[in-house]
Amino acid sequence: MSTTSELRAVRQWFNESRWRLLDGFIAVNDAVKARESEGKRHLAASLCGDDEFANSTAHEEYSPQ
Numbered sequence: 001m002s003t004t005s006e007l008r009a010v011r012q013w014f015n016e017s018r019w020r021l022l023d024g025f026i027a028v029n030d031a032v033k034a035r036e037s038e039g040k041r042h043l044a045a046s047l048c049g050d051d052e053f054a055n056s057t058a059h060e061e062y063s064p065q
Contacts, residue, residue, distance in 0.1 A: 002010075
């Protein structure tokens with residue numbers, strides 16, 4: 001049987017471990033969010049920069065049936 005002080009030490013160790021894991025998760029999650037935001041900005045910039053229909057001849061090729 002464990003003593004109260006041993007149980008408190010184990011509980012404190014678990015709490016410290018939980019906070020370390022949470023800190024690590026937050027750091028990784030922030031890095032993932034930053035990378036997603038950068039990817040979205042890059043995609044938005046590339047989509048706004050290109051005009052696929054600027055030199056389109058689709059209106060000339062259309063013939064109703």
